[in-house]
Amino acid sequence: MTDSFLLRGTTWDHTRGLLPKVATAQRYHELHPECQIQWQTRSLQAFADYSIAHLAAEFDLLVIDHPSMGEAAAHGLFLPLDQYLSADFLSDQAANSVGGSHASYQVNGHQWALAIDAATPVASRRADLLDAGEVPQNWAQLLELARQGKVAVPAIPIDSLMNFYMLCLAEGETPGQQAAYFCSEETGVAALEALRELVSLCDPVCLTRNPIQTYEAMTLSDAIAYCPFAYGYSNYSRRGYARRPLAFGGLVTRHGQPLRSVLGGAGLAVSASCKHPEIALAYARFVAEVSTQTGIFTANGGQPGHRQAWCDADNNIDVQQYFSATLATLDQSWIRPRYAGYIDFQDRAGHLVHAFLRGETAAPVCLQLINHLHKECFK
Incomplete structure (x- = not known):
């Protein structure tokens, strides 16, 4: 046998x-x-x-x-x-x-x-609610669409941290490369404040949603027309998978360059x-x-x-x-640090960014805590 x-x-x-x-x-x-x-x-x-x-x-x-x-x-x-x-x-x-x-x-x-x-995080939209010609191409246009109440972004701790990384990269600095600190104050504060401005223009429920929950909200109701960045799920573009399918594409520019999201x-x-x-x-x-x-x-x-x-x-x-x-957005994406203590850093740092987005800390204080945590976990 x-x-x-x-x-x-x-x-x-x-x-x-x-x-x-x-x-x-x-x-x-x-x-x-x-x-x-x-x-x-x-x-x-x-x-x-x-x-x-x-x-x-x-x-x-x-x-x-x-x-x-x-x-x-x-x-x-x-x-x-x-x-x-x-x-x-x-x-x-x-x-x-x-x-x-x-x-x-x-x-x-x-x-x-x-x-x-x-x-990697990519953009998505309801094609029946937002025409291709209305899709924002840069950060300023994204904020304007958010002011109209048409934008959602997943902002639970882990996703807020990934978005923070992406915005650090947009400021021209690769974070997490030095044992002594995660990123410079100039870069980190600019990234945090940019993220908070966007999140503040979205429904506060975004702070409780991950990418899947964001896509479900986009497809189950007609309240959200556009998500500028969330880890892509091709399922939501398949025929018959959701109430309304989503169309996916690349990311907006910031400082003249396409955002580089986190793999x-x-x-x-x-x-x-x-x-x-x-x-x-x-x-x-x-x-x-x-x-x-x-x-x-x-x-x-x-x-x-x-x-x-x-x-x-x-x-x-x-x-x-x-x-x-x-595919082009995937090819440009950034690989996160992989040092032995990184997962502990990622889990705890996400909560620091989330607390900042909730208005509980100032950007310099939040960044100081992130840098201290990185130094503690880096090994």
Whole structure:
């Protein structure tokens, strides 16, 4: 009798997070009947900041965010894929990366996850409420549209922090590069004040919404016409997925240059404690292969990490050109720091920015706290 194997995976609780994993697991089981893969979900917030050490101890396969790579590498939580998968396969993955997605899972000379999903903040609109000619092209036009009550932006702590990073980059400084401070006072204060001006022109409920909740609000009612930046979800441009579909595109300019948003997406890692690593590795490769990414992964609500899937004509028809309209923004996106203590910094710094947006601190004080926290966590 052939032995049977059960692997357990964890991902986040949205159509994009779960359905393509279930579809690929089912197809892999059909091709390899002895292998079963069960996927469980966690919240989007937990996806961003839950301890991967606990997840790696509980699950064989993990869909994870790239900033956790420093912690994973420091504690040996995942298998270094470059020691198990062929160089040719990984070279193809690198050559077909969407933006820096593939490289974002590299720390200390090893590849710790495969970039099976790619995302960054992009703009979205209700085409039936806002004509293409009315879409703001620069920051001043964005503020004017917000004054008309037509704009929403996700502004819970984690998203507020990512937007702060984006605006720091727009000021001409790359944050998080120095151990002694996160960014200069001139840059940080300007970024914070710009973000607060925009958020103050939006409904305060924005402070309680993540990207998914923002997209649901945009599609379930007619109150919001435009979102200038939120982690993109191609699902909301698919026919029949939402009450009203969304059209997606690039970002406005600030200081004469397009905003550069902060890379998100998701990687597939294999736990170092997995009892059947050869099976988990084979499945991970199957999910990341171009045929799977272009085919059943995307067809089942996935947002692939392979460039050929983003450039595929049929896939773009299915999502009203979401992939082609946002690919340039992905290619320009910024990879977050990945030092071992970064996740702790990200979780706590987001609350500092959120408190500032609620009017509880002044910009210089908020930045001072962020810089102190970065110095404490940097390792």
